[in-house]
Amino acid sequence: MNQISPLAYVHPKAELGDNNIIGPFCYIDENTVIGNDNVLRNGVTINYGVRLGNSNEIFPGASLGTKPQDLKFKGEDTTCQIGNSNSIRENVTISRGTASKNSTIVGSNNLLMESVHIAHDCVVGNGCVIGNSSKFAGEVTIDDYAIISGAVLCHQFCHIGSYVMIQGGCRFSQDIPPYIIAGKEPTHYCGINLVGLRRKGFNNELIDNIHEAYRIIYSKGLLKEAIDEILQRLPQNDEIKYIIDFVEKSQRGIIR
Numbered sequence: 736m737n738q739i740s741p742l743a744y745v746h747p748k749a750e751l752g753d754n755n756i757i758g759p760f761c762y763i764d765e766n767t768v769i770g771n772d773n774v775l776r777n778g779v780t781i782n783y784g785v786r787l788g789n790s791n792e793i794f795p796g797a798s799l800g801t802k803p804q805d806l807k808f809k810g811e812d813t814t815c816q817i818g819n820s821n822s823i824r825e826n827v828t829i830s831r832g833t834a835s836k837n838s839t840i841v842g843s844n845n846l847l848m849e850s851v852h853i854a855h856d857c858v859v860g861n862g863c864v865i866g867n868s869s870k871f872a873g874e875v876t877i878d879d880y881a882i883i884s885g886a887v888l889c890h891q892f893c894h895i896g897s898y899v900m901i902q903g904g905c906r907f908s909q910d911i912p913p914y915i916i917a918g919k920e921p922t923h924y925c926g927i928n929l930v931g932l933r934r935k936g937f938n939n940e941l942i943d944n945i946h947e948a949y950r951i952i953y954s955k956g957l958l959k960e961a962i963d964e965i966l967q968r969l970p971q972n973d974e975i976k977y978i979i980d981f982v983e984k985s986q987r988g989i990i991r
Contacts, residue, residue, distance in 0.1 A: 740777075749781075752789070766812075767800070770819075784812070784831045788819040788843065796826040803830045803855035805873060811837075818843035818861070830855040835874065848885070866903065878913065882931065896981055898935065900928045910985045912952075913977055914945050923990050924953055944969050948978050953991070958982060 737751055742759035745751070749763045752771035757763070763781040770789040775781070779793045782800035793799070800815035802808065813832035820843055823829075827847050832838040833855045841853065842861040851865050854873040859865075863877055866885035871877070877895045884903035889895070896913030907922040914932060916925040927946050937945075948965050955961035962979055969975050982989055 764800075782815075782831070784814040786814055786816045788817060790820045791817065791823065792821075793823045794825045794827075797823050797828070799823070799827075799829050800831045801828050803833050803873070805833055805855050807835075808833045808855070814838045815841075817841045818845075821845045821847065823847050824851075825849045827851045827853075829853040832856045833873075842879070854891070860897070880935065882928075890987075893987060894981070894985065897977070898928055898931055900931055907990060909987045909990045910981070912949075912981050912985075912989050914974070915949065917990055924949070941972070941974060944972070945974060945978070948975055952978075952982065952989075 785800035815831040860879035872891035878897040888906040890908035902918030
């Protein structure tokens with residue numbers, strides 16, 4: 736049974752699962768689907784096109800599925816898909832998609848801290864932590880287990896790899912490859928995320944291989960030469976293959 740405050744508005748065509756708590760002054764629009772066991776604190780807005788999973792906690796002032804801040808958006812029928820067990824803190828805004836990709840996607844088990852903005856057509860993986868007031872422009876991809884500190888500004892179309900640590904206040908317009916620390920001004924490679932990798936159970940041999948891969952990448956003038964050397968010298972496990980695939984497919988180039 737859902738607990739809906741008499742001071743909340745739920746559109747008659749909204750689809751609600753079971754055991755949700757919807758606090759006062761929440762607004763739930765039509766064409767929305769809400770799963771089970773979610774907690775919406777007071778003043779949460781669930782806009783048109785939201786697909787919300789289970790066991791999420793959403794804090795006051797958050798607005799999910801907002802109209803994209805994109806002049807190309809012409810009112811097309813798009814969605815904002817959010818997974819399970821996310822903590823979405825105060826004043827977070829997540830736009831719905833545009834005709835480009837049709838949906839903005841946030842996975843599961845993420846912590847989006849106060850005033851984070853996720854723009855249209857972004858894809859956020861699982862287990863990410865995004866700090867206060869960080870902003871991501873349209874069509875950014877964030878892979879699993881990224882840790883992004885506060886007040887980070889990310890240009891549209893960038894790709895952020897898994898297990899990265901991005902220091903507070905960074906701004907960047909190139910891709911950030913997996914397993915590294917990015918920081919300083921301008922934002923650049925600051926070594927591998929050693930503490931984060933150890934916390935996630937990466938063994939010393941694997942960490943050494945990742946470190947050597949980046950030593951090669953950042954010491955070579957040409958990316959092709961670096962990849963050729965990595966293929967010759969390092970074991971081709973999933974992590975090394977991920978690094979190679981990431982840098983080869985980078986559209987904006989990786990930070991240096």
